[in-house]
Amino acid sequence: MGKALTMSREQEILTILYEMAMVVGGEVSVKPLLTKTLQRLLYFTSFPAGLVFLDPPVAAAGAETVEARLDAAVGDFDLGQRVGRMLTLPSALLSGEAHLREDAALLKVLSGDVKPYTAFLRLPIDGRGIILLLAPKAPQTDLPLTRIFEPVMENLAKAIMLCRDHEAYTSGLISQRDVAWAGLRKVNRALRTLSAGNEAVVRVQTEPELLNEMCRTLTEIGGYRMAWVCYAVNDERRSVRIMAQRGFDDGYLEGVQFSWADNELGQGPTGTAIRTGEMQIVRDVKAEARFAPWREGAVKRGYNSVLALPLKDGAGVTYGALTIDASDVEAFDEEEIRLMDDLVRDFSYGIGSLRDREERRRSEEELRQGLEDAIQAIASTVEMRDPYTAGHQRRVGDLAAAVATEMGLSAERIHGIRLAGTVHDVGKIGVPADILSKPGHLLDIEYGLIKLHPKIGYDILKDVKFPWPIAQIVLQHHERYDGSGYPVGLKGEQILLETRILTVADVIEAIFSFRPYRPGLGMDKAVEEIRSHRGTLYDPDVVDACMRVLQQNQFVFEQTTFGGLPAGARS
Amino acid sequence: MSSTALHYLPEIEERALRELLESWRAEFPQMGVLALLPEAEMEAVARVQGVCSRLDVPLAGALFPALVEGNAFRVRGAWLLRFDVMPYMALYPDLPEGPEQVEAAVDAIAGDVASHLGAERELTLFMLFDAMVPNIATLLDELYLRLANRVHYMGANAGSEAFKPMPCLFDTTRMIEHGMLALLLPSHPGAVLEHCYTAPAQTLTATSTAGNRILQIDWRPAFEVYREMARAHYGVEISRDNFYQYAVHFPFGIVRANGATLVRIPVVLEEDGSLFCVGEVPPNSLLTLLNAPAVDSERTVDMLVQGLSALSAAPAGQELLLFYCAGRRLHLGLEAAESELRLFAARSQAAQIAGALSLGEIGGATQWDYPLFHNATLVASPWGKRLP
Numbered sequence: 001m002g003k004a005l006t007m008s009r010e011q012e013i014l015t016i017l018y019e020m021a022m023v024v025g026g027e028v029s030v031k032p033l034l035t036k037t038l039q040r041l042l043y044f045t046s047f048p049a050g051l052v053f054l055d056p057p058v059a060a061a062g063a064e065t066v067e068a069r070l071d072a073a074v075g076d077f078d079l080g081q082r083v084g085r086m087l088t089l090p091s092a093l094l095s096g097e098a099h100l101r102e103d104a105a106l107l108k109v110l111s112g113d114v115k116p117y118t119a120f121l122r123l124p125i126d127g128r129g130i131i132l133l134l135a136p137k138a139p140q141t142d143l144p145l146t147r148i149f150e151p152v153m154e155n156l157a158k159a160i161m162l163c164r165d166h167e168a169y170t171s172g173l174i175s176q177r178d179v180a181w182a183g184l185r186k187v188n189r190a191l192r193t194l195s196a197g198n199e200a201v202v203r204v205q206t207e208p209e210l211l212n213e214m215c216r217t218l219t220e221i222g223g224y225r226m227a228w229v230c231y232a233v234n235d236e237r238r239s240v241r242i243m244a245q246r247g248f249d250d251g252y253l254e255g256v257q258f259s260w261a262d263n264e265l266g267q268g269p270t271g272t273a274i275r276t277g278e279m280q281i282v283r284d285v286k287a288e289a290r291f292a293p294w295r296e297g298a299v300k301r302g303y304n305s306v307l308a309l310p311l312k313d314g315a316g317v318t319y320g321a322l323t324i325d326a327s328d329v330e331a332f333d334e335e336e337i338r339l340m341d342d343l344v345r346d347f348s349y350g351i352g353s354l355r356d357r358e359e360r361r362r363s364e365e366e367l368r369q370g371l372e373d374a375i376q377a378i379a380s381t382v383e384m385r386d387p388y389t390a391g392h393q394r395r396v397g398d399l400a401a402a403v404a405t406e407m408g409l410s411a412e413r414i415h416g417i418r419l420a421g422t423v424h425d426v427g428k429i430g431v432p433a434d435i436l437s438k439p440g441h442l443l444d445i446e447y448g449l450i451k452l453h454p455k456i457g458y459d460i461l462k463d464v465k466f467p468w469p470i471a472q473i474v475l476q477h478h479e480r481y482d483g484s485g486y487p488v489g490l491k492g493e494q495i496l497l498e499t500r501i502l503t504v505a506d507v508i509e510a511i512f513s514f515r516p517y518r519p520g521l522g523m524d525k526a527v528e529e530i531r532s533h534r535g536t537l538y539d540p541d542v543v544d545a546c547m548r549v550l551q552q553n554q555f556v557f558e559q560t561t562f563g564g565l566p567a568g569a570r571s
Numbered sequence: 572m573s574s575t576a577l578h579y580l581p582e583i584e585e586r587a588l589r590e591l592l593e594s595w596r597a598e599f600p601q602m603g604v605l606a607l608l609p610e611a612e613m614e615a616v617a618r619v620q621g622v623c624s625r626l627d628v629p630l631a632g633a634l635f636p637a638l639v640e641g642n643a644f645r646v647r648g649a650w651l652l653r654f655d656v657m658p659y660m661a662l663y664p665d666l667p668e669g670p671e672q673v674e675a676a677v678d679a680i681a682g683d684v685a686s687h688l689g690a691e692r693e694l695t696l697f698m699l700f701d702a703m704v705p706n707i708a709t710l711l712d713e714l715y716l717r718l719a720n721r722v723h724y725m726g727a728n729a730g731s732e733a734f735k736p737m738p739c740l741f742d743t744t745r746m747i748e749h750g751m752l753a754l755l756l757p758s759h760p761g762a763v764l765e766h767c768y769t770a771p772a773q774t775l776t777a778t779s780t781a782g783n784r785i786l787q788i789d790w791r792p793a794f795e796v797y798r799e800m801a802r803a804h805y806g807v808e809i810s811r812d813n814f815y816q817y818a819v820h821f822p823f824g825i826v827r828a829n830g831a832t833l834v835r836i837p838v839v840l841e842e843d844g845s846l847f848c849v850g851e852v853p854p855n856s857l858l859t860l861l862n863a864p865a866v867d868s869e870r871t872v873d874m875l876v877q878g879l880s881a882l883s884a885a886p887a888g889q890e891l892l893l894f895y896c897a898g899r900r901l902h903l904g905l906e907a908a909e910s911e912l913r914l915f916a917a918r919s920q921a922a923q924i925a926g927a928l929s930l931g932e933i934g935g936a937t938q939w940d941y942p943l944f945h946n947a948t949l950v951a952s953p954w955g956k957r958l959p
Contacts, residue, residue: 046831
């Protein structure tokens with residue numbers, strides 16, 4: 001390109017230096033700094049290619065070549081592929097002051113196969129490295145290229161140092177950030193584990209299920225290699241009983257011994273946690289002496305750090321431990337340990353709640369069983385006085401329960417109906433035995449006495465605290481759907497559903513079975529009775545359900561025989 | 572190419588077009604075409620595309636303010652430049668401006684080109700840009716970082732002389748704007764570029780630039796300085812309408828250490844008083860204001876001819892491709908510009924010269940120069956093989 005400006009040489013140089021200074025000062029990383037500097041040098045000088053060698057070694061005295069790492073290359077495709085690699089170069093090329101020279105032989109090693117370089121401009125970077133600008137033909141210029149870039153090179157040397165400091169600082173920050181991220185990821189994982197654990201505490205119904213869920217949460221959500229729970233056994237060896245385990249075990253728990261005694265086998269994290277009630281950490285399985293008895297098996301299975309957390313009851317007494325085996329050395333940091341501790345506290349609370357709940361359930365069961373035993377005793381008393389109705393109450397209870405089941409009542413309510421059936425005739429205890437077993441027609445006064453038995457039964461049962469309305473059912477069991485029954489003449493929904501069911505079962509059983517005053521009339525007769533009075537004497541829904549039960553053979557009366565006894569009609 | 576590979580159609584008539592392409596293809600079955608059209612013939616692009624498409628002839632093309640033909644500038648007709656074998660070509664529309672997007676775009680372009688390099692060492696990456704792309708110098712720097720001396724670089728800017736956005740680059744089916752047409756020419760030595768602007772002794776220093784906008788000259792609002800200079804030298808008041816007409820006489824010069832100057836011609840006066848140039852002004856660069864620079868036409872042409880000779884062989888008898896900067900023509904005036912064309916034809920003794928009036932040029936003064944984006948230059952390149 002032709003000669004251009006007639007501006008002063010100082011002005012020319014100033015403009016170049018100004019822009020170069022801005023470029024050099026505008027970068028904070030070494031690689032773009034070198035690339036941009038080379039680009040601008042090529043731009044200003046018309047050299048088509050440039051190379052940078054940072055910290056080149058000093059050639060040994062007399063050595064013709066020197067090994068130097070190529071740190072940047074612009075304008076040469078082949079050399080660009082070799083950035084970062086060591087090049088063997090003539091010592092004369094990299095040594096010495098700034099220099100502009102045509103020397104094809106010296107540049108041969110850098111020349112490609114199309115257009116060899118014949119000229120180079122060497123610019124030392126003030127002790128930090130060397131820039132080589134290369135050209136097939138030296139660009140024409142009146143400017144002293146070897147000198148005008150001196151201030152730029154001084155600045156570049158400082159910029160390289162600053163960029164390196166900045167990169168080191170940034171790298172440190174990145175490293176710190178990575179550590180922080182890793183910590184955050186761990187805490188996040190621990191929080192998710194904690195959340196899932198709390199959800200399990202609320203959801204799970206039994207202690208074994210909860211223990212299993214605790215281990216599953218830790219391995220599947222927490223990502224730990226294995227988690228297991230053991231309870232302390234108060235035997236001579238102070239052994240432990242494994243209650244739950246999840247994750248990669250590969251026979252580990254079966255193959256090693258644990259103890260919470262104060263002996264060698266009790267110095268591990270699990271035993272110590274149980275014995276002392278304190279959390280135990282083995283940060284590096286390979287390094288901690290106390291872990292020696294379990295080390296080989298643990299390392300083989302990839303357990304490199306261990307956290308054992310004591311399980312305590314409401315009184316603070318340790319009864320077991322949760323042990324977490326992790327793949328990483330130093331897997332548990334402070335925050336994670338705190339969260340794991342929270343998790344175990346929650347699980348311990350959950351276990352305590354489940355135990356309390358189980359205890360309450362057992363007490364209630366015992367209480368209920370006691371009541372039922374009492375009912376059975378009462379029923380037996382009646383039946384001892386009235387052997388002709390022996391078994392009637394139980395069979396009524398069974399059929400009533402079957403009908404209630406067919407109608408979709410709850411198990412609890414069904415149980416109440418069954419019990420009510422079992423004692424529904426308890427009031428007959430107040431009716432003279434000879435009336436109850438009298439063959440033939442009863443006198444009105446006798447029938448009047450019999451009709452008192454629901455009220456007598458009610459009076460007997462009304463003060464017993466059943467969870468079901470047993471006394472009411474007993475009182476109502478001769479009421480009829482249309483209001484024609486006794487003792488009150490209740491009708492429809494005024495009569496408890498339980499009673500309406502019991503009534504139908506009572507009628508069916510009474511007609512079907514033997515009575516002291518008549519033989520059993522058979523199921524057809526019984527069915528005819530309830531069908532013909534469906535919606536009048538008996539609740540139609542209950543009749544329908546009872547028909548389904550009987551027709552679908554869901555229910556078979558236990559066969560009872562009271563042969564030879566006189567016929568009658570008193571249920 | 573054994574017969575002339577450059578054909579000027581004074582009228583873009585379908586039949587003539589078809590006959591030309593058919594005759595070429597009879598001799599060169601794998602041929603392709605580079606079509607250069609003046610912006611006034613924009614509507615004819617579809618006709619050219621249609622004929623090429625029907626004949627299944629690969630097409631690359633661009634619209635310029637005018638064509639160079641017969642030592643004159645033409646605003647009608649079309650140049651058809653034959654490739655004996657169609658080289659790799661690609662259209663890249665909507666080139667980005669953000670640094671990260673530019674990196675990605677240039678990675679893609681360089682990757683495409685690199686994948687077609689093969690073993691051949693003498694290749695030229697011929698680029699036609701839409702002149703409205705504001706960061707061509709950056710794109711060029713980035714391409715050079717990736718492809719370096721693996722290819723020679725040459726090119727020019729297409730578009731409207733009024734600097735109105737318009738689709739100006741095309742292939743057989745597409746017409747794009749704000750993009751680039753890339754052609755990878757095999758066995759091609761590149762191009763030479765020259766302007767020979769000389770500046771008077773009095774210079775002004777410009778400062779404060781952003782991208783392709785000059786914000787301040789001598790620490791004063793750029794437009795203020797412009798207005799004063801135009802008034803002092805030409806006795807005219809610069810307005811937005813006549814800005815380009817006068818600003819070509821006050822181009823900016825970017826000084827380089829080899830004594831050469833990069834010319835940047837301001838083409839638009841922005842609303843905020845800043846001056847929009849074709850081609851980037853490097854960030855923070857100190858600029859020289861070339862106050863009505865003299866142009867040494869003789870030297871320009873001689874340098875071009877010497878450069879062409881250095882590329883491969885003397886241009887005598889060769890067919891040449893020439894891009895002539897629109898800003899230079901405006902600065903010199905039509906007569907002087909056509910005089911330069913005549914001088915170039917005479918000195919080069921080229922068999923034929925096909926070309927266009929361009930809105931910015933890409934290349935170097937010599938074959939292995941760092942490729943730069945210029946204004947005010949002539950870019951010359953051999954086209955095809957020497958005619959017998």
